[in-house]
Amino acid sequence: MAEHSRRVGVPVFLPSDVVFDAQTHARADELIARYPVGRSALLPLLHLVQSVEGFVSQPGIEFCSAKLGLTDAEVSAVATFYTMYKRTPCGEHLVSVCTNALCAVLGGDAIYSALSRHLGVGHEQTSGDPNSPGSITLEHAECLAACDHAPVLQVDYEFYDHQTPDSALDLTMALQRGERPPPTRGAPLRDFRAAELEIAGIRPDLAEQIDVPTASPQTLRGASLAEQTGQRAPAMPDHVEFPPLPEKK
Incomplete structure (x- = not known):
């Protein structure tokens, strides 16, 4: 078997037979x-x-x-800098479990471990053929900016809040059966490739998709209290003199 050597640190991208139409x-x-x-x-x-x-x-x-x-x-x-760009094929769905500090201590680590055992895969690995329905790629995720709903996970970047190992397993098994349980908030669940098209900025039917609240009462609690008590942020002055920009060297 031929051996292929490469310099340490040089990124390698897999070949593909996909033709961009x-x-x-x-x-x-x-x-x-x-x-x-x-x-x-x-x-x-x-x-x-x-x-x-x-x-x-x-x-x-x-x-x-x-x-x-x-x-x-x-x-x-x-x-290679941004973790949202994957260098190996993703499954039909990408399941991202927050294991950052708050989610971890509230059960995020246990959720990830339960899903890893069930799927038989580790971080950024895929259960099933990536091109097959029901295939799932699992990953650890850093803070998903939903600490008020911890522990959370995302499927194709849609939120599922207040998860437990059991609820996360139920969700994952539903995905494997081809079901698409509705996220806690936001747009209906689709699949990884459809989500990527929307993130790219191609959204032919986005207005029709989002017909539910995208922010929860917990998230808006601070704003609601401020409104009830008449608190306002200082108004921005009409004319502000900014310091000059430093000269380019």
């Missing part, structure tokens, strides 16, 4: 046109690639670099 090229052009400088569209373009492939492959890197006039190295540097 005319619709994907048109969507990429639409995203690029939204920015005065084309390279600013790199983040949404990487999400667009994931909506097609389910991860970022070497051809996906090359697609972005060709569209934006960047080098593969420049695109790779961004794709």
Whole structure:
């Protein structure tokens, strides 16, 4: 068996047989046109690639670099910096369990352990064929900015609040059966690739999807108390003199 050596720290992206079709090229052009400088569209373009492939492959890197006039190295540097860009194929659903401080002490670690045992996988690993219905990729997640609902997890970036190991297992088994239990708040659950298309900024039916509150009473409690007691933030002055910007060197 041939051995392939590489320098430590040099990112490797998997090959892919996905061909980016005319619709994907048109969507990429639409995203690029939204920015005065084309390279600013790199983040949404990487999400667009994931909506097609389910991860970022070497051809996906090359697609972005060709569209934006960047080098593969420049695109790779961004794709390896942010954890939302996956370098191996994701399942139909991505389950992200918050194991940061507050969620962890309230049960997040136990939730992750229960799901890991049930699925037989660890961090950023997939149970089942990534291209098959019911396949699930599991990951630890840093703070999901929902401490008022801890412990929480996300499925394809939609929130499921106040979870327990049992409720998380029920949710995961429902996903494996092909069901899509409604999130606690926000848009209806779809799948990882559909979520990536929306994150990229292509939202053909978003207005029709979101017909439920996206913020909970717990989250709005502070604002409600301030309104009840007549508290207001100081008004911004009409004219503010800002210090001069330092000269570029």
